[in-house]
Amino acid sequence: MLEADKLYIGTSRNADDSLNKGEYLALKYGNRHGIVTGATGTGKTVTLQVLAESFSEAGVPVFCSDIKGDLSGLAMMGEPKDWVLKRAEQIGFSDFAFAEYPVIFWDLFGEQGHRVRTTIAEMGPLLLARLMNATEAQEGALNIAFKIADQGGLPLLDLKDLQALLNYMGEHASELSNQFGLISKASIGSLQRGLLVLEQQGAANFFGEPALDIRDIMRTTHDGRGAISVLAADKLMMNPRLYATFLLWLLSELFEELPEVGDLDKPKLVFFFDEAHLLFNDAPKVLIERVEQVVRLIRSKGVGVYFVTQNPLDVPETVLAQLGNRVQHALRAYTPREQKAVKTAAETFRPNPAFDCATAITQLGIGEALVSTLEAKGIPSMVERTLVRPPSGRVGPVSPEERKKVMNLSPVAGQYDIDVDEESAYEILMARAKKAAEAEAARKAAEEKAAEDTSAAGRWTLPGFGTGDEDEPAARRTSTRRTGGYQRETIVEAAMKSAARTVATSVGRALVRGILGSLKR
CATH class of the missing domain: 3.40.50.300 (P-loop containing nucleotide triphosphate hydrolases)
Structure with a gap:
């Protein structure tokens, strides 16, 4: 036969x-x-x-x-x-x-x-959109996500990689839209919900x-x-x-x-x-x-x-x-x-x-x-x-026992049975976010310190407030004079200031008598 x-x-x-x-x-x-x-x-x-x-x-x-x-x-x-x-x-x-x-x-x-x-990257946006039953707008957002991952050196291996990338796109939608076209936060949100549904259905086992x-x-x-x-x-x-x-x-x-x-x-x-x-x-x-x-x-x-x-x-x-x-x-x-x-x-x-x-x-x-x-x-x-x-x-x-025996003798036994979680988009984006948060915290701390220094240095520099020495403690003024911060008046300067005060007093008295005398007449 x-x-x-x-x-x-x-x-x-x-x-x-x-x-x-x-x-x-x-x-x-x-x-x-x-x-x-x-x-x-x-x-x-x-x-x-x-x-x-x-x-x-x-x-x-x-x-x-x-x-x-x-x-x-x-x-x-x-x-x-x-x-x-x-x-x-x-x-x-x-x-x-x-x-x-x-x-x-x-x-x-x-x-x-x-x-x-398989990996998210190997699946590609077309089949992934089919898996998520995505609309045309959502499929467009997925295509942009894959483009960003490609240009940004962000490997998409598992679901959490794509979730992290979508979070990033949602947070920077305005800036990214200028470069890649309109990124709707509504589409991003729908894709994120779709990924949660896939995860609950066991799709997380498939990606990685x-x-x-x-x-x-x-x-x-x-x-x-x-x-x-x-x-x-x-x-x-x-x-x-x-x-x-x-x-x-x-x-x-x-x-x-x-x-x-x-x-x-x-x-x-x-x-x-x-x-x-x-x-x-x-x-x-x-x-x-x-x-x-x-x-x-x-x-x-x-x-x-x-x-x-x-x-x-x-x-x-x-x-x-x-x-x-x-x-x-x-x-x-x-x-x-x-x-x-x-x-x-x-x-x-x-x-x-x-x-x-x-x-x-x-x-x-x-x-x-x-x-x-x-x-x-x-x-x-x-x-x-x-x-x-x-x-x-x-x-x-x-039977389960027969199946287990066949699996143990399989030419690929042990090759695919253990998950491998290498550095990918999730880890890279998390590291960048942590670094950006630390940089932002350092910037704010520097700004706050600069504001405090500016406030202390310029408190008495406004017109009419002098140099601020008036508010210094006596002990500090004494210490400053001893170190040359304040100079003592000379005898000539003191005599000139006394004469000026005397002349000013005499002129003032003459003016007052003249005014009062005219009033009497």
Whole structure:
């Protein structure tokens, strides 16, 4: 059943339920992206597990999110359950064997896997605005914050760095507005409140160091198998916006860091985005354009992206058009929207004259799907009604003890589990604020001292108040005279002053007698 350079998905069957042929995904077209859709309980998770196992066996690293915990079973040997053995026999899968796979567990909260983090700077203002559900004005303030951090040498690593920078912007809004454009204190206040909400939702665990090195999710083992990175997302799903933003950041990081490689014999990494509709819910146009750009161009970096969701309508048409490999499980068609989804899904396949695609979608059983993959020259294969092969790993979650054992033997054990708090914007701004406060206190003290000195020196220098010697204590005056501060009057000076007083007295008396005498006459 297995063919070289191809991944075996399952075996298609004819209208009379007889087996038709094996359905494969060519490795060289694994980076052309794909989609797995279907209603709850139709077998999407098992199909995702089958694809992850197949890529790993082919030497391709895999990253996938584990919403319900079921994918953790990839780390353990499969169990001979009745339905597993029956499906292998039903499709004639003679090469089937149970196996365990090299799994690395990751968790933003560090509880069910190794901590995975990024920095505020690496997240960037666009994704951060999406995470905070920011308005256009608030996004503008965020862009200014990143510009200030860049020009001012302020590393933005964690939430407290951005909080400190926003506080600084609020306190100096007027001065900064002259250089960077209007900075509204209302926008700054809204962003600060948004950061508090993110902190309460656990986003503080996501921002910091050591940041994730993307090479650690692109590992292969000594026996040539690709490592399967499983992100624990059960708790993360309580904050869907954080979940979607994190996975989009990871895609963007891969896009920016990996070199152009063109078409390879097999992908360098395959990325499964479970519950993909969360990425596009209420997403602004600029974000959808970003996703479309990343999906379109990351193929040349050797990365395949596979969206897993319930309804094909969850994915925008511009993105859906980029997905060449398709696995469609059963859909319900009771409501107008569900009927539209069935029609949309049917129209995305290359028709098969043997059956009506839209009708078949509503009649598929559990573990059965319509499959179409890219063949020679990248042309989609004719859609086939396919029984998906059983997985080789365990179907179901691992126990806490088994998970802990896998984590202890992980190639990244101890590398991301301890927080590192290096000097960044928070510490720099706090140090500058402390230094400025000390300088301001010193300036005020100097001003107060100068005011006291000026007051004491100039108290008696106003016109009509003399030199102030009159108020000096007698002891000080005596001491000053002894040291030359006051000079004694000479005999001549004393005689002249006495004569002047005598003359003045005589003149005064003559004037008085003259005036009184005239009055008598």
